[in-house]
Amino acid sequence: MEQILQFIEENKARYIEELKSLLAIPSISTNPDYKPDIERCAQWVADHLTTIGMNNTKILPTAGHPVVYAEWLEAPGKPTVLIYGHYDVQPVDPIHLWTSPPFEATIRGENLYARGSADDKGQVFIHLKSIEAYMKKMGNLPINLKMIIEGEEEIGSEHLSTFLKEHKELLKADLVVISDTSMFARDVPSVCYGLRGLAYMQIDLIGPNKDLHSGSFGGSVHNPIQALTEIIAQLHDKNGRITISGFYNDVLPLTKKERDAYRKLPWSDKKYAKELGVTQLHGEKGFTTLERLWARPTLECNGIYGGFTGEGAKTVLPAKASAKISMRLVPNQKSDKIAKLFEKHIKKITPKTVHVNVSYIHGGEAAITPIDSPGVQAAVAALEKGFGKKPLYQREGGSIPIVVQFKQLLGLDTVLLGFGLPDENAHAPDEFLNLGNFYGGIRTVAHFYNELPYFVKNGKRK
Ligand code: BES
Numbered sequence: 001m002e003q004i005l006q007f008i009e010e011n012k013a014r015y016i017e018e019l020k021s022l023l024a025i026p027s028i029s030t031n032p033d034y035k036p037d038i039e040r041c042a043q044w045v046a047d048h049l050t051t052i053g054m055n056n057t058k059i060l061p062t063a064g065h066p067v068v069y070a071e072w073l074e075a076p077g078k079p080t081v082l083i084y085g086h087y088d089v090q091p092v093d094p095i096h097l098w099t100s101p102p103f104e105a106t107i108r109g110e111n112l113y114a115r116g117s118a119d120d121k122g123q124v125f126i127h128l129k130s131i132e133a134y135m136k137k138m139g140n141l142p143i144n145l146k147m148i149i150e151g152e153e154e155i156g157s158e159h160l161s162t163f164l165k166e167h168k169e170l171l172k173a174d175l176v177v178i179s180d181t182s183m184f185a186r187d188v189p190s191v192c193y194g195l196r197g198l199a200y201m202q203i204d205l206i207g208p209n210k211d212l213h214s215g216s217f218g219g220s221v222h223n224p225i226q227a228l229t230e231i232i233a234q235l236h237d238k239n240g241r242i243t244i245s246g247f248y249n250d251v252l253p254l255t256k257k258e259r260d261a262y263r264k265l266p267w268s269d270k271k272y273a274k275e276l277g278v279t280q281l282h283g284e285k286g287f288t289t290l291e292r293l294w295a296r297p298t299l300e301c302n303g304i305y306g307g308f309t310g311e312g313a314k315t316v317l318p319a320k321a322s323a324k325i326s327m328r329l330v331p332n333q334k335s336d337k338i339a340k341l342f343e344k345h346i347k348k349i350t351p352k353t354v355h356v357n358v359s360y361i362h363g364g365e366a367a368i369t370p371i372d373s374p375g376v377q378a379a380v381a382a383l384e385k386g387f388g389k390k391p392l393y394q395r396e397g398g399s400i401p402i403v404v405q406f407k408q409l410l411g412l413d414t415v416l417l418g419f420g421l422p423d424e425n426a427h428a429p430d431e432f433l434n435l436g437n438f439y440g441g442i443r444t445v446a447h448f449y450n451e452l453p454y455f456v457k458n459g460k461r462k
């Protein structure tokens with residue numbers, strides 16, 4: 001290990017330069033204009049995997065964006081880890097709020113700022129550099145590795161489950177490792193054991209058959225923006241509960257053990273509110289902030305549009321108004337079922353004055369991973385070595401829909417070994433990767449590869 005860690009120490013500057021070139025590719029999956037960049041990015045990842053010594057690197061097509069595959073299987077008798085990550089990123093708007101251009105990675109203070117720096121290119125790169133260190137210093141790895149780095153995570157991994165079904169044999173492994181979550185706080189490493197699911201919806205309301213002069217027509221027809229906001233305002237009650245009938249039916253309640261464990265975590269509502277610049281927190285009554293974030297379902301309006309939003313004023317009564325609404329789901333809720341309940345409810349409460357169209361954009365299920373598995377125990381040991389601190393256990397409010405599919409389709413448990421930070425601005429302007437976490441991540445992953453065979457063979461270390 002000494003040699004590996006020394007190699008990592010000596011190569012820090014080069015890592016940053018290499019990561020910058022990966023971050024320079026605008027691989028925005030949701031926008032078809034960026035298809036060539038998606039392909040260029042897949043190629044970059046594939047080339048880099050080959051350069052660091054992975055074998056059988058391939059860019060495998062799907063009905064959407066391609067998946068990059070690579071393997072190293074020369075450690076007979078040792079466990080096989082399937083590493084999953086994603087090379088696609090979220091859009092960058094509003095672009096004017098970025099301090100430096102999103103695809104020109106820039107160091108300020110102890111952070112590297114760029115779209116995808118934390119979510120997830122930087123975290124994928126952590127694995128690549130650990131692998132490289134072993135290959136360069138030892139000429140081999142302590143475990144067998146397979147990797148799939150996909151290009152559609154940020155748009156719901158639509159084609160990945162078919163991919164898993166089609167490549168069952170190729171993807172055989174003992175466990176999955178994903179680095180695409182955050183640590184609990186700066187200098188507080190953690191293992192994540194739960195993610196929320198998601199149902200992403202769109203509501204389109206259509207009023208009159210064309211835009212109207214708001215003076216000539218205002219007062220005679222229901223403005224679709226007005227109708228839409230009336231609908232949205234009804235989706236929560238005064239206790240912050242979602243009003244869709246049947247919405248909570250399948251929710252797995254928090255156990256006393258979990259609630260007690262959350263209360264022991266180093267958390268302050270006051271500090272959190274201050275950091276976010278809000279005078280007061282808001283959410284479902286009867287639950288703490290961490291419970292609301294990790295183990296309770298929510299409904300958020302992600303965007304609302306219609307009418308005139310440009311500079312100045314225009315007196316218009318618009319023909320249409322739309323909203324994007326997503327619901328975060330918790331264990332036992334099913335995204336397809338929730339999407340149906342949502343549609344039914346919206347249709348029920350839409351006034352007769354407008355037409356409504358409800359569409360289901362994408363969805364995924366919540367996941368809970370077992371924390372007593374050898375993989376998680378190896379991760380705990382590795383984090384302690386990599387960061388010099390015992391990690392704590394946490395859940396996350398975000399979603400990685402493929403985690404459940406790994407279990408259902410391939411029978412594999414996932415270890416969520418994340419190196420982001422809660423304030424990393426993922427999906428927002430000025431996304432960053434903390435450099436301490438980047439290097440700590442590379443060390444941790446190196447320890448993880450080294451520790452895993454022991455834990456798989458012997459169970460918990462005393
Ligand atoms: N890295 C995130 C998942 C995540 C977010 C984990 C926050 C922990 C905390 C991932 O890239 C992501 O953003 N996923 C999407 C999934 C969705 C598009 C299906 C999400 O959570 O919005």
Ligand code: ZN
Binds near residue numbers: 086120153
């Ligand atoms: Zn991500």
